[in-house]
Amino acid sequence: MTLIGNAVVAQSGGPTAVINNSVCGVIQEWNKKGAPGKLFGARFGIKGVLGEELVALPSTDDPFVTGLMHTPGAALGSCRHKIKDEQEYLDLINVFKKHNIRYFFLVGGNDSMDTCNKVYQLSHKVNYEMRVIGIPKTVDNDLPHTDHCPGYGSAAKYLATTVMETGLDLRGIISNNKIVILEAMGRHAGWLAAAGALAKREPNDAPHLIYLPEVAFSKEKFLQDVKTVYEQVGHVYIVASEGLVDEHGNYVCADDKKDGFGHVQLGGLADTLKSFIEAEMSVKVRCNILGSSQRAAMHYASLTDSQEANMVGAEAVKLAVQGKSGLMVTLERDDTDGYKCSAGCVDLSKVANVEKTFPLEWITPEGNFVTEEFIKYALPLIQGEVHIPTKNGLPDFCSLKTAL
Numbered sequence: 001m002t003l004i005g006n007a008v009v010a011q012s013g014g015p016t017a018v019i020n021n022s023v024c025g026v027i028q029e030w031n032k033k034g035a036p037g038k039l040f041g042a043r044f045g046i047k048g049v050l051g052e053e054l055v056a057l058p059s060t061d062d063p064f065v066t067g068l069m070h071t072p073g074a075a076l077g078s079c080r081h082k083i084k085d086e087q088e089y090l091d092l093i094n095v096f097k098k099h100n101i102r103y104f105f106l107v108g109g110n111d112s113m114d115t116c117n118k119v120y121q122l123s124h125k126v127n128y129e130m131r132v133i134g135i136p137k138t139v140d141n142d143l144p145h146t147d148h149c150p151g152y153g154s155a156a157k158y159l160a161t162t163v164m165e166t167g168l169d170l171r172g173i174i175s176n177n178k179i180v181i182l183e184a185m186g187r188h189a190g191w192l193a194a195a196g197a198l199a200k201r202e203p204n205d206a207p208h209l210i211y212l213p214e215v216a217f218s219k220e221k222f223l224q225d226v227k228t229v230y231e232q233v234g235h236v237y238i239v240a241s242e243g244l245v246d247e248h249g250n251y252v253c254a255d256d257k258k259d260g261f262g263h264v265q266l267g268g269l270a271d272t273l274k275s276f277i278e279a280e281m282s283v284k285v286r287c288n289i290l291g292s293s294q295r296a297a298m299h300y301a302s303l304t305d306s307q308e309a310n311m312v313g314a315e316a317v318k319l320a321v322q323g324k325s326g327l328m329v330t331l332e333r334d335d336t337d338g339y340k341c342s343a344g345c346v347d348l349s350k351v352a353n354v355e356k357t358f359p360l361e362w363i364t365p366e367g368n369f370v371t372e373e374f375i376k377y378a379l380p381l382i383q384g385e386v387h388i389p390t391k392n393g394l395p396d397f398c399s400l401k402t403a404l
Helices: 019-032 045-050 063-070 086-098 110-125 152-171 191-199 219-233 269-280 303-321 372-382
Strands: 006-011 039-042 054-056 101-108 131-136 177-184 209-211 236-241 254-258 264-266 284-289 327-334 340-347
Touching: 006 019, 006 045, 019 039, 019 063, 019 101, 019 303, 039 045, 045 086, 086 101, 086 110, 101 110, 101 303, 110 131, 131 303, 152 177, 152 191, 152 236, 152 284, 152 303, 152 372, 177 191, 177 219, 177 269, 191 209, 191 236, 191 372, 209 219, 219 236, 219 269, 236 269, 269 284, 303 327, 303 340, 303 372
Parallel strands: 006 039, 006 101, 101 131, 131 327, 177 236, 177 284, 209 236
Antiparallel strands: 039 054, 254 264, 327 340
16 A cells, blocks of 8 residues: 655755755655655755754756756765764654655765665654665765765876866876875765776876775875886876775774764865875875865766666665665666666665775785776766756756755
């Protein structure tokens, strides 16, 4: 039997270029299914649910909904709020009861899937029937049991393009700046930094060195690697994950502050590596810190990524309406006859707070680059471009405010 009631979709954690495509997929599929209730969007994630900041989302043909397909950032608003105890989860359930919310869709990463799982478990415990489905997203590509994560392909495409462009800049000018370090996002997993390798078409092209958190960082080996490339090529382009750790598991560079989920805040790695090199070699080093542009660059997003992000949002609704709950949507690859991808699912308990690190077998024996197997894996994910309408020469992004 169809569970009659309302639904809420929320976004959580750091946005991606295509996170709104998943919300669009939810809206489109919810309306297509004949809507067993109203569909709400939570303003600023879980905090919005707790604060009952729920807004009725417009119909599929509304300009806001179609605009989601080419708008970066979290259109509904996001947060990094960790629910602290069972009472706060009970408060969440009470909000659902008050508004007759029987369907809950949360777009997020590892911590968000943990939140989904606990909501699912508690709803059973208090005998409140509802369907809870997690929708994956993260530029870090570190959710397990899915071939890849929506958001990663676009971030990888942007980072690789940046490496190509700034690599040509480095090679094409005579100056004292002979070494460039690009710092990529990646706390524990090197997926995004590895994407820099997609820029390399000839042996001497940038990047020359890539360092990932999966391999213990050695200052001495790092300096020797840089010297070797410099002697051979005359300049050096380095891509490094912000989460590099030494042989003892300590971050090479980290802040004392922590985010809402208790994670140490990272940043400053490129400057640290720069200081190592400049103290050892008589060359100047330039640092490129992409920051949030890695996850917000819709202007060169992957069409494949955009379409798959929409697909997982739609699949979440399909699963829920079929009576499924306690699941996260997954992406399943089929390479038997060219790249194809379909939607699957996995129990939330298997992905909650679990990270998928970069495969060690895809890292070269020297520990400073990636193998061809990674290139074969990543190339299909960055294919195609998203059409973005413009206004006065700039992207014409949508805003939820215009839809209310």
